[in-house]
Amino acid sequence: MITEYEVGDEKVFLLRRIIEVRIKKNVYERLRRRLSKEEIIQFSEEKRVLHHTTKRDLYYITRESGIPLLGHAAFGLIDRGTNLIQVRPITGCNLNCIFCSVDEGRKSRTKANDFIVDPDYLVEQFRKVAEFKGKGVEAHIDGQAEPFLYPYLPELVRGLKEVRETEVVSIQTNGTLLSESLIDQLEGSLDRINLSVSSLNPERAEKIYGVRYPVEKVRRIAEYIADSRIDLLIAPVWLPGINDEDIREIIEFALDIGAGKRWPPLGIQKYIPYKGGRKVKRVISFKFFYEKLRELEREYGVKLVLSPKDFGIEKRRRYPSKIRKGEVYSAKIVVDGRGFGEKIAVVGDRVVTVLTDRDVGEHVRFRIVRAKDGIYLGEEV
Numbered sequence: 001m002i003t004e005y006e007v008g009d010e011k012v013f014l015l016r017r018i019i020e021v022r023i024k025k026n027v028y029e030r031l032r033r034r035l036s037k038e039e040i041i042q043f044s045e046e047k048r049v050l051h052h053t054t055k056r057d058l059y060y061i062t063r064e065s066g067i068p069l070l071g072h073a074a075f076g077l078i079d080r081g082t083n084l085i086q087v088r089p090i091t092g093c094n095l096n097c098i099f100c101s102v103d104e105g106r107k108s109r110t111k112a113n114d115f116i117v118d119p120d121y122l123v124e125q126f127r128k129v130a131e132f133k134g135k136g137v138e139a140h141i142d143g144q145a146e147p148f149l150y151p152y153l154p155e156l157v158r159g160l161k162e163v164r165e166t167e168v169v170s171i172q173t174n175g176t177l178l179s180e181s182l183i184d185q186l187e188g189s190l191d192r193i194n195l196s197v198s199s200l201n202p203e204r205a206e207k208i209y210g211v212r213y214p215v216e217k218v219r220r221i222a223e224y225i226a227d228s229r230i231d232l233l234i235a236p237v238w239l240p241g242i243n244d245e246d247i248r249e250i251i252e253f254a255l256d257i258g259a260g261k262r263w264p265p266l267g268i269q270k271y272i273p274y275k276g277g278r279k280v281k282r283v284i285s286f287k288f289f290y291e292k293l294r295e296l297e298r299e300y301g302v303k304l305v306l307s308p309k310d311f312g313i314e315k316r317r318r319y320p321s322k323i324r325k326g327e328v329y330s331a332k333i334v335v336d337g338r339g340f341g342e343k344i345a346v347v348g349d350r351v352v353t354v355l356t357d358r359d360v361g362e363h364v365r366f367r368i369v370r371a372k373d374g375i376y377l378g379e380e381v
């Protein structure tokens with residue numbers, strides 16, 4: 001699964017349609033005399049590795065890298081104290097939604113680097129957390145990303161499903177990269193797809209997603225999922241003043257195609273402006289939002305006001321960590337961070353994002369300024 005081509009003075013190898021390895025043509029020609037293509041890709045020190053979609057530097061996280069998978073919001077695992085464990089295998093997105101809470105996509109102004117995690121390492125670490133949580137765990141694949149960009153998705157889903165404590169494997173997607181054959185491969189190990197479609201109108205969809213959006217393809221694939229053994233939940237983001245009329249059309253579409261066999265068919269989300277995310281002008285109150293959902297519930301006879309209970313989510317003890325807000329640590333920087341001015345350091349079995357100008361390999365002293373949901377942020381002191 002290697003495609004090769006040239007761009008300017010660089011030789012480019014594209015691995016699994018997402019990992020772009022770039023080497024200067026003259027360096028490549030020199031190395032080619034002694035090494036095979038595969039050896040050059042693997043061992044050359046003079047290469048750049050990019051995320052093919054976002055064109056940002058891409059870091060591949062393996063067990064051997066020594067980088068833990070707990071502690072970061074963008075990659076690895078997130079345990080928010082329930083029986084649901086978020087699994088984040090890759091960063092980067094093929095869309096540029098105007099409401100994106102994590103400012104993803106090629107037009108992002110805040111993201112400096114991307115990450116991809118080895119599937120075996122991810123499943124191994126998931127198993128550790130799931131064993132701690134006990135029976136009835138949901139593995140929910142999501143991210144600051146479109147998870148279907150992950151080239152090892154079928155392997156990952158199967159691996160997560162095989163963990164004894166896993167009851168449900170679910171995934172979040174914008175639907176644009178799905179195919180019927182991919183759905184066939186996932187059937188039997190994937191339990192639910194949360195499809196975030198916020199408009200079925202081509203012009204409005206393009207405005208909302210910031211790129212040309214394949215409405216017809218997403219419609220077709222939604223129908224295909226609804227007919228498969230995988231459950232389908234359609235999850236539009238309601239953007240008042242922008243897609244009001246689409247919400248009704250999406251409800252009717254979800255009901256028509258038979259979404260939601262085991263779980264509710266629709267999960268309408270309220271637009272919430274997040275710090276660091278992209279913003280739209282009109283924001284409504286939660287009160288108004290739930291009033292509207294209740295009106296639509298009465299009109300369509302479908303449950304729209306949802307709670308974690310509807311998905312079997314309950315509180316569970318968090319996987320233990322010794323790191324506390326306010327504490328000061330000294331640790332080695334192991335890799336660049338996700339955002340500009342961020343680096344990643346390792347403290348025990350966690351990663352901490354540290355705001356510092358120091359380089360990878362240096363030690364840094366920092367104070368933990370955020371420690372919510374097992375995601376750590378430190379400031380250099």
Ligand code: SF4
Pocket residue numbers: 093094095096097099100101102103104105143144145146174
């Ligand atoms: S699909 Fe999700 S991650 Fe991608 S730009 Fe839209 S909101 Fe952001």
